[in-house]
Amino acid sequence: MRKRGLVLGAASAVLVALVGFLFVMNRWFYPPLPVPDVSAKEAVKKLEASDRVLAELASAGGVRWYIDRNGEGIGAVDDAVKRMSEAEGWTFTSKEGAGLFFEKDGERRIATTRIWNRKYVLVKVQDL
Structure with missing residues (x-):
């Protein structure tokens, strides 16, 4: 027994x-998200439902958060951020580490990328 x-x-x-x-x-x-008021499952669903490369997750206080797939590597995400920013009239000036720097009319924008997990990348865009 x-x-x-x-x-x-x-x-x-x-x-x-x-x-x-x-x-x-x-x-x-999924690991916790640094994005206020958005759950991990909501973030993935927004990306899956989006027809854009970068899906916007939240926007508040001069900061916008996006999510993208990490299928082609961080360089592809950087290119998507550059295309999005240039479409909004920003000029890419440099990249330092995970930061992409843009300028427009004497103002500066910084976009930072962060691998959230093996499948997804988070992008934080700040207007300074």
């Missing part, structure tokens, strides 16, 4: 581990 209890305990542990693995692998878990 004692042996049967050990077998059931081991089987339960394997089942819990399997369910946990499936939970993570099925995108039920």
Whole structure:
């Protein structure tokens, strides 16, 4: 009888581990977002529903947050940020680390990219 209890305990542990693995692998878990008032699931849904490369997540206080896929690497995300900013009249001036710097009419804009997880990149755009 004692042996049967050990077998059931081991089987339960394997089942819990399997369910946990499936939970993570099925995108039920995402790291926390630094974006105010937007959940991780909402962010992914906004990107999936968007017809744009960069999907806007939130905008407040001179800061806009976007999400993009990380399929082609951070360089592709940088290019998308450049195209978006240039379409708004900003001129790309330089890149330093994760920061992209733009200027327009004597004002400066900084866009920073951050890998959120292996599939997605977050972009924070600040007008200074």
